Amino acid sequence: xxxxxxxxxxxxxxxxxxxxxxxxxxxxxxxxxxxxxxxxxxxxxxxxxxxxxxxxxxxxxxxxxxxxxxxxxxxxxxxxxxxxxxxxxxxxxxxxxxxxxxxxxxxxxxxxxxxxxxxxxxxxxxxxxxxxxxxxxxxxxxxxxxxxxxxxxxxxxxxxxxxxxxxxxxxxxxxxxxxxxxxxxxxxxxxxxxxxxxxxxxxxxxxxxxxxxxxxxxxxxxxxxxxxxxxxxxxxxxxxxxxxxxxxxxxxxxxxxxxxxxxxxxxxxxxxxxxxxxxxxxxxxxxxxxxxxxxxxxxxxxxxxxxxxxxxxxxxxxxxxxxxxxxxxxxxxxxxxxxxxxxxxxxxxxxxxxxxxxxxxxxxxxxxxxxxxxxxxxxxxxxxxxxxxxxxxxxxxxxxxxxxxxxxxxxxxxxxxxxxxxxxxxxxxxxxxxxxxxxxxxxxxxxxxxxxxxxxxxxxxxxxxxxxxxxxxxxxxxxxxxxxxxxxxxxxxxxxxxxxxxxxxxxxxxxxx
Amino acid sequence: xxxxxxxxxxxxxxxxxxxxxxxxxxxxxxxxxxxxxxxxxxxxxxxxxxxxxxxxxxxxxxxxxxxxxxxxxxxxxxxxxxxxxxxxxxxxxxxxxxxxxxxxxxxxxxxxxxxxxxxxxxxxxxxxxxxxxxxxxxxxxxxxxxxxxxxxxxxxxxxxxxxxxxxxxxxx
Ligand code: SF4
Numbered sequence: 099x100x101x102x103x104x105x106x107x108x109x110x111x112x113x114x115x116x117x118x119x120x121x122x123x124x125x126x127x128x129x130x131x132x133x134x135x136x137x138x139x140x141x142x143x144x145x146x147x148x149x150x151x152x153x154x155x156x157x158x159x160x161x162x163x164x165x166x167x168x169x170x171x172x173x174x175x176x177x178x179x180x181x182x183x184x185x186x187x188x189x190x191x192x193x194x195x196x197x198x199x200x201x202x203x204x205x206x207x208x209x210x211x212x213x214x215x216x217x218x219x220x221x222x223x224x225x226x227x228x229x230x231x232x233x234x235x236x237x238x239x240x241x242x243x244x245x246x247x248x249x250x251x252x253x254x255x256x257x258x259x260x261x262x263x264x265x266x267x268x269x270x271x272x273x274x275x276x277x278x279x280x281x282x283x284x285x286x287x288x289x290x291x292x293x294x295x296x297x298x299x300x301x302x303x304x305x306x307x308x309x310x311x312x313x314x315x316x317x318x319x320x321x322x323x324x325x326x327x328x329x330x331x332x333x334x335x336x337x338x339x340x341x342x343x344x345x346x347x348x349x350x351x352x353x354x355x356x357x358x359x360x361x362x363x364x365x366x367x368x369x370x371x372x373x374x375x376x377x378x379x380x381x382x383x384x385x386x387x388x389x390x391x392x393x394x395x396x397x398x399x400x401x402x403x404x405x406x407x408x409x410x411x412x413x414x415x416x417x418x419x420x421x422x423x424x425x426x427x428x429x430x431x432x433x434x435x436x437x438x439x440x441x442x443x444x445x446x447x448x449x450x451x452x453x454x455x456x457x458x459x460x461x462x463x464x465x466x467x468x469x470x471x472x473x474x475x476x477x478x479x480x481x482x483x484x485x486x487x488x489x490x491x492x493x494x495x496x497x498x499x500x501x502x503x504x505x506x507x508x509x510x511x512x513x514x515x516x517x518x519x520x521x522x523x524x525x526x527x528x529x530x531x532x533x534x535x536x537x538x539x540x541x542x543x544x545x546x547x548x549x550x551x552x553x554x555x556x557x558x559x560x561x562x563x564x565x566x567x568x569x570x571x572x573x574x575x576x577x578x579x580x581x582x583x584x585x586x587x588x589x590x591x592x593x594x595x596x597x598x599x600x601x602x603x604x605x606x607x608x609x610x611x
Numbered sequence: 612x613x614x615x616x617x618x619x620x621x622x623x624x625x626x627x628x629x630x631x632x633x634x635x636x637x638x639x640x641x642x643x644x645x646x647x648x649x650x651x652x653x654x655x656x657x658x659x660x661x662x663x664x665x666x667x668x669x670x671x672x673x674x675x676x677x678x679x680x681x682x683x684x685x686x687x688x689x690x691x692x693x694x695x696x697x698x699x700x701x702x703x704x705x706x707x708x709x710x711x712x713x714x715x716x717x718x719x720x721x722x723x724x725x726x727x728x729x730x731x732x733x734x735x736x737x738x739x740x741x742x743x744x745x746x747x748x749x750x751x752x753x754x755x756x757x758x759x760x761x762x763x764x765x766x767x768x769x770x771x772x773x774x775x776x777x778x779x780x781x782x783x
Contacts, residue, residue: 217707217708218708219707219708219743219744220743220744226743226744231743232743233742233743234741234742234743235743236707236741236742236743236746237743239707239710239711242711261709261712262660262661262693262712262716264691264692265659265689265691266659266661266669266672266673266689267661268661268664268666268669269661269662269663269709269712289708290663290706290708290709290712291661291663291664291703291706291708291709292706292707292708292744293663293704293706293707293739293742293744293745294739294742294743294744294745295739297742297743297744298739298740298742309738310738313665313667313738313739313762314665315665315666316664316665316666316667316668316669316670316763317666317667317670319667360670360673373615373618373619375676376677376678377618377622379673379674379676379677379678380622380677380678380679382674382677383674383677383678383679386674396671396765397667397670397763399667399762432614432618433618435614436614436615436618439614605666606666607663607664607665607666610706610708
């Protein structure tokens with residue numbers, strides 16, 4: 099790439115990716131340049147490189163028009179610190195706080211250095227992702243004081259909710275500041291589901307990591323497993339068999355459809371259209387049972403591994419899957435008309451929970467929610483890896499950024515995924531579906547990124563000796579979208595929060611790790 | 612309204628002789644309904660607590676509400692507070708950051724209370740194990756009556772687990 103402030107080296111992976119080792123000034127300059135180009139921050143994570151005779155390192159993954167750019171910033175072994183980038187990318191705030199909690203790497207000049215993932219599970223002066231920290235060491239729970247930002251004024255009061263919620267929802271804490279029923283401010287606190295995933299990965303071989311990757315966020319097991327496999331394959335300079343990647347895409351689109359069906363049902367339910375819930379959840383159940391019958395698992399867990407896939411289609415599955423897709427399409431079209439014409443439901447959807455395009459761009463709203471606020475990013479369309487390079491994916495976008503827009507994008511994506519499933523089934527090449535991966539070289543870096551149903555799922559993988567995982571950083575798109583939910587609720591009434599929250603449907607487990 | 616009614620009629624009644632067309636499961640459903648009536652004389656109130664799952668087990672709890680399993684029709688309702696709950700349905704390994712919330716929810720539920728732990732993680736055999744941030748199985752934090760394995764357990768297995776918990780308590 100020309101006119102870039104640092105030297106970039108192209109990495110061999112399924113989507114166009116460049117890597118650069120930078121110093122502090124280069125790090126900020128590269129971030130600023132990408133920001134000027136209209137690019138985005140995807141992920142920020144750290145690593146402990148002391149066993150290799152170095153210090154620590156900070157890594158960032160950013161998206162610019164030509165593709166993914168990964169930056170690595172080597173840091174000192176004592177008191178590692180780097181210049182904060184939240185003035186360039188506000189979305190970095192929580193990631194910087196998490197990097198400190200896990201590695202003790204400090205963002206200098208950051209206005210927000212509160213803890214994020216730590217809570218009271220380990221002491222302030224211990225850092226789980228430092229190599230000397232023992233995975234199995236349990237500490238007594240320490241106090242968990244957390245300074246929420248408070249809003250003062252006449253008639254303002256606070257409503258704290260969670261971590262345990264009223265329905266079947268993952269745990270997190272929401273603190274609303276309200277006047278009457280109007281929300282002035284929402285502050286989220288997450289991290290309740292932190293279960294040591296990244297540290298645990300460091301005890302595994304690259305092969306074993308696949309199972310863990312598929313359990314980082316259960317609703318996105320296919321996206322995570324594929325991104326992981328892609329990272330492992332890029333490390334080993336390995337290209338999977340054509341049939342394997344076509345099957346992966348089929349699984350990914352089936353996962354997208356299943357999740358969208360569930361959300362469309364819940365969005366109906368939240369506006370008192372119980373009919374919509376019953377209909378979409380009946381369709382989802384049929385879809386999951388078909389997964390079970392054809393691929394052996396309702397959610398398709400463990401079907402993607404480095405080297406290929408563990409499932410294959412029989413000749414007789416083809417007609418069955420085509421027929422099921424056609425049937426589903428007809429049903430969803432009928433239901434879409436009903437949703438569109440239902441005045442009561444539309445009244446609740448339209449203008450509710452709005453994120454305008456400029457705010458979405460500034461804070462980096464991504465994935466499905468981003469596309470509903472005019473952020474036209476979809477890896478399958480922009481950086482199509484096989485087989486998407488042969489499928490010509492049509493990206494769904496909308497400008498209104500409200501619950502209605504996120505609903506419409508879901509409908510459109512269901513139809514597009516059904517079209518893709520049909521194409522994939524018709525054009526899928528023959529051949530084998532799995533070839534064992536050659537052992538990964540020591541100290542290599544691989545990256546994988548997949549457009550999951552929620553948005554882009556990233557996996558950064560660093561290999562150690564004997565095919566082991568030295569460092570794994572899974573990154574959920576929810577990191578970028580959670581802060582926007584805080585904005586989407588402002589000015590709305592508290593009873594609309596469940597509807598707005600559901601319209602984003604973000605992952606807790608994926609960001610808590 | 613007309614298109615809604617048309618779609619409803621076309622769909623018909625989905626509730627299975629649940630789950631799957633499997634005789635043993637038809638029995639589960641019948642027994643569940645009978646036992647709830649006999650034992651509680653009203654709906655069984657369940658409070659779900661996600662103590663740190665990957666969200667996979669939770670997806671299957673959502674499915675219990677679909678027209679195939681129709682768990683409300685069997686006399687089970689999910690309630691918004693542990694104070695109204697007869698049973699806690701707990702998913703995930705117990706994340707350390709959830710330990711206090713899990714204990715508090717348990718303490719807030721009135722006696723006699725039943726606890727059903729879901730999934731390989733809830734059973735203490737999950738992939739995350741015990742580590743600095745995960746306390747492992749739910750039984751490491753609160754007493755568990757029934758643990759349902761699976762990753763995730765199917766809706767049918769969850770229903771069976773709920774039934775087992777009720778009948779165990781009844782026989783004590
Ligand atoms: S048992 Fe499986 S599906 Fe359930 S929380 Fe654990 S990893 Fe997820």
